Amino acid sequence: MKTYEYKVKGVNYEVEIAEVEGKIAKVIVNGIPFEVEMQKPINAAKHPALASKAQPAVVAPAAAAPAPAQAPAPKPQPQPQASAPAGGHSLKAPLPGTIIDVKVQVGQQVNVGDTVLVLEAMKMQNNIESEYAGKVSSVLVKPGETVMEGTVLVTIE
Numbered sequence: 001m002k003t004y005e006y007k008v009k010g011v012n013y014e015v016e017i018a019e020v021e022g023k024i025a026k027v028i029v030n031g032i033p034f035e036v037e038m039q040k041p042i043n044a045a046k047h048p049a050l051a052s053k054a055q056p057a058v059v060a061p062a063a064a065a066p067a068p069a070q071a072p073a074p075k076p077q078p079q080p081q082a083s084a085p086a087g088g089h090s091l092k093a094p095l096p097g098t099i100i101d102v103k104v105q106v107g108q109q110v111n112v113g114d115t116v117l118v119l120e121a122m123k124m125q126n127n128i129e130s131e132y133a134g135k136v137s138s139v140l141v142k143p144g145e146t147v148m149e150g151t152v153l154v155t156i157e
Helices: 050-064
Strands: 003-008 011-029 032-042 089-092 097-102 115-121 124-129 134-139 152-156
Touching: 115 152
Parallel strands: none
Antiparallel strands: 003 011, 011 032, 089 152, 097 115, 115 124, 134 152
16 A cells, blocks of 8 residues: 555545545545545556556545545644643644634633633534633634644633
């Protein structure tokens, strides 16, 4: 199995092509298996070098544009973010998405389990809850902002 790297809208994807049979390609994108239906079938008997040239050209568009509900998680990218103050805790995005609502303000007291913001990912709204009790020392995102997995959202002292 050969691994290929693709960049779609600035996000890197690692794609392994496990099997191609007719119009169906079994691929693994960032460790998540998918079955991709191609527009035209590929006859493996006519293309013994499927692992070299034919697969990337055929699979890349299909793997890069799955339905939004099935989009694979991109590789975490280093994000230049403000770090938590000494003794503070960072609440990070568990997956990439768009901030829908920020429920806390700087100086507000929060408890473990309190919803601090709402993150939309894969057409679902996810309540992001505080993992720490304390006072909100900074809110680093605003509604409408897109974040990657691991992005610091809020710091709590």
